[in-house]
Amino acid sequence: MNKPIPTSIVSLQQASKVYTAGNTKTTALNNISTQFQEGEFTVLAGASGSGKTTLLNIVGCLDSLDSGSVTVCGESVQAFSQTQRSDFRLRSLGFIFQAYNLIPVLSAQENVEFPLALMNVSKTEARERSLEMLTQLGIQDLAAKRPAQMSGGQQQRVAVARALVHQPTLVLADEPTANLDSENSQQLISLMRDMNQKFGTTFLFASHDERVIRQASRTITMEDGAIIRDEYTAQ
Amino acid sequence: MMTLRLAWRNVWRQKRRSLVAMLAIVIGGAVALFTDAWSLGMIKQMIQLQVMLGQGLAQVHAPDWVQGEFAAQQTFVRDRNFERDLQNIHAVAAPSLTVEAMVSSSYNSAGLLVKGIEFATQRQLNSALVNTNIDQDTLAKGTIVLSQSTAELLGVRIGERVVVMTTGLDSSLVSVSAIVSALYSSHSSTYNASNAFVPLSDLQTSLHATDRISELTVLPAERKVTSAFERVMRSYDRENKNVKIHMFDDLNPMLVYQRDSYREMMWIFYAIIGLAVFFGIANAMSMAVIERTNEIGVMKAIGMQPIAVFRMFITESLILGVMGMSGAIGLYFFLDLVVFPNGIDLSAFSDGLSAFGLSSGMQLHVDAESLLNMLWLPLCAVAGTLPPAIHVARMNSLEALRYE
Numbered sequence: 001m002n003k004p005i006p007t008s009i010v011s012l013q014q015a016s017k018v019y020t021a022g023n024t025k026t027t028a029l030n031n032i033s034t035q036f037q038e039g040e041f042t043v044l045a046g047a048s049g050s051g052k053t054t055l056l057n058i059v060g061c062l063d064s065l066d067s068g069s070v071t072v073c074g075e076s077v078q079a080f081s082q083t084q085r086s087d088f089r090l091r092s093l094g095f096i097f098q099a100y101n102l103i104p105v106l107s108a109q110e111n112v113e114f115p116l117a118l119m120n121v122s123k124t125e126a127r128e129r130s131l132e133m134l135t136q137l138g139i140q141d142l143a144a145k146r147p148a149q150m151s152g153g154q155q156q157r158v159a160v161a162r163a164l165v166h167q168p169t170l171v172l173a174d175e176p177t178a179n180l181d182s183e184n185s186q187q188l189i190s191l192m193r194d195m196n197q198k199f200g201t202t203f204l205f206a207s208h209d210e211r212v213i214r215q216a217s218r219t220i221t222m223e224d225g226a227i228i229r230d231e232y233t234a235q
Numbered sequence: 236m237m238t239l240r241l242a243w244r245n246v247w248r249q250k251r252r253s254l255v256a257m258l259a260i261v262i263g264g265a266v267a268l269f270t271d272a273w274s275l276g277m278i279k280q281m282i283q284l285q286v287m288l289g290q291g292l293a294q295v296h297a298p299d300w301v302q303g304e305f306a307a308q309q310t311f312v313r314d315r316n317f318e319r320d321l322q323n324i325h326a327v328a329a330p331s332l333t334v335e336a337m338v339s340s341s342y343n344s345a346g347l348l349v350k351g352i353e354f355a356t357q358r359q360l361n362s363a364l365v366n367t368n369i370d371q372d373t374l375a376k377g378t379i380v381l382s383q384s385t386a387e388l389l390g391v392r393i394g395e396r397v398v399v400m401t402t403g404l405d406s407s408l409v410s411v412s413a414i415v416s417a418l419y420s421s422h423s424s425t426y427n428a429s430n431a432f433v434p435l436s437d438l439q440t441s442l443h444a445t446d447r448i449s450e451l452t453v454l455p456a457e458r459k460v461t462s463a464f465e466r467v468m469r470s471y472d473r474e475n476k477n478v479k480i481h482m483f484d485d486l487n488p489m490l491v492y493q494r495d496s497y498r499e500m501m502w503i504f505y506a507i508i509g510l511a512v513f514f515g516i517a518n519a520m521s522m523a524v525i526e527r528t529n530e531i532g533v534m535k536a537i538g539m540q541p542i543a544v545f546r547m548f549i550t551e552s553l554i555l556g557v558m559g560m561s562g563a564i565g566l567y568f569f570l571d572l573v574v575f576p577n578g579i580d581l582s583a584f585s586d587g588l589s590a591f592g593l594s595s596g597m598q599l600h601v602d603a604e605s606l607l608n609m610l611w612l613p614l615c616a617v618a619g620t621l622p623p624a625i626h627v628a629r630m631n632s633l634e635a636l637r638y639e
């Protein structure tokens with residue numbers, strides 16, 4: 001059997017973003033053109049200030065380009081209204097942030113149910129799917145715990161469950177391991193990798209931790225808003 | 236559902252702040268309700284006392300009767316059939332003939348309204364006559380009942396004689412003497428200063444006004460104007476051209492005006508409380524918004540729509556407002572039913588208040604409108620949340636995520 005030709009999940013064409021703060025202009029993205037294929041597990045590497053977060057925000061429809069174009073899941077998201085962007089993020093994307101990830105007043109399971117509730121999935125179905133997701137990640141024991149009762153590593157694993165529960169096409173994670181020790185970092189990335197392989201979900205995440213970067217199937221290295229290296233790792 | 240759950244839990248996130256905000260609503264609301272109940276209770280009691288001070292709830296007069304004038308011409312012949320009809324529906328129907336008269340002792344004299352009454356019926360609708368030392372059903376022929384204050388003014392005691400001078404129906408001067416048989420004291424000092432009672436038949440004889448009266452005072456059994464009662468009175472009014480019927484509201488425009496208009500003045504009070512609730516909640520919710528900026532950023536990034544974020548904050552303030560309102564109503568009823576179960580003792584002020592027809596032991600009174608007005612509290616709480624809620628709804632999720 002022939003492998004299906006991978007389709008492009010994200011496509012950036014001559015994407016540029018300049019921040020103006022007072023008199024200083026910072027080129028956060030400098031004429032970037034690249035693509036991410038379905039099922040890729042890509043890490044954005046590069047020093048702090050190299051533009052990783054900006055790129056993720058553009059792909060995540062949280063920010064918009066000054067010039068160039070971006071297509072996510074076949075949609076020209078630049079043209080979306082605010083409401084469309086929210087809806088698109090809800091249905092097609094999953095987010096894992098560096099910190100403040102979980103909603104403090106909700107339990108782990110309720111946090112995982114949150115995107116389903118926003119999608120108007122029925123209460124019972126949301127219960128089932130969230131518990132199933134937690135079980136997939138081996139953290140069903142945490143279901144009833146509030147974020148304050150969990151360690152940083154546990155919280156990030158719940159965040160992964162929340163990012164995946166609604167079966168998004170693309171999961172974006174901005175330095176998800178930044179606040180974790182090396183063992184927890186390894187575990188979290190392994191978990192993401194497992195999910196990537198199990199569900200075929202495309203992952204795009206930023207990190208400057210060498211041990212984390214090594215686990216990616218593709219490493220894009222950025223510097224001053226430009227891609228200076230793009231490598232595929234044989235797994 | 237998720238909105239309600241988030242809102243409910245967010246309320247309890249900063250317990251102290253939420254409780255302080257709620258307490259402000261509870262106290263503001265209870266004070267408003269109490270003031271309302273106090274005013275309503277006072278007016279209600281003023282009306283009640285007026286009704287029971289010989290006014291009844293309806294009066295039959297001569298057609299050309301003018302309130303406050305007591306001309307002998309304004310009399311009409313008693314209709315005993317109608318009185319019997321009224322008694323059949325258990326209404327009190329008390330006939331009286333009132334004249335302006337000069338009542339004199341050897342020491343002093345006073346201009347009074349001398350009321351010829353049938354004691355048995357008059358006593359049932361005139362609280363002034365309830366606590367006198369008269370135990371028989373009629374006033375003895377040739378006697379007069381004065382108020383304690385009038386007796387003091389005239390320097391007479393029970394058993395002593397006064398002279399009553401007035402003009403008869405034919406404009407002749409009528410002068411008779413009467414023995415003071417009893418003294419009364421009503422709660423209204425103005426009433427005490429101007430009213431005296433004699434037997435109806437005595438007055439009719441002196442005035443050559445056989446079977447004529449100037450008023451038939453009627454008090455329905457329910458002690459309020461029911462539609463059935465009003466129908467009976469109105470139809471009698473229509474069928475008899477020689478009399479005119481006046482209902483309580485026609486006779487007491489000031490009281491009725493007070494009853495109907497005091498609420499219009501309460502709005503100032505409600506406005507002040509509303510402002511306090513508005514700013515209290517606006518402050519509490521603005522602080523909540525600042526504290527939760529990052530998580531709002533996360534929620535929005537995941538895909539929560541601005542309107543849903545807005546709804547979440549509004550729901551939170553609605554919970555605060557509704558709980559505060561319930562607390563206010565609870566606190567009021569605690570005061571009404573537990574602290575003042577026997578009404579509020581105004582005896583310390585009762586001398587001054589008696590002129591207004593108010594005695595001690597005033598009952599608080601709330602009605603449906605007072606309770607409905609309490610919805611103002613959650614409304615102001617929600618209004619106070621609008622500025623911060625609109626602010627978060629508009630907030631850019633990236634900026635919210637970056638906020639330190």
Ligand SMILES: Nc1ncnc2c1ncn2[C@@H]1O[C@H](COP(=O)(O)OP(=O)(O)O)[C@@H](O)[C@H]1O
Binds near residue numbers: 047055
């Ligand atoms: N909101 C902003 N306003 C001004 N400059 C910004 C803003 N966000 C990012 N930058 C600048 O853009 C550049 C890229 O930032 P970022 O994408 O956050 O890099 P990284 O995530 O790789 O650390 C940096 O120089 C940063 O200072």
Ligand SMILES: [Mg+2]
Binds near residue numbers: 053174
């Ligand atoms: Mg960054």
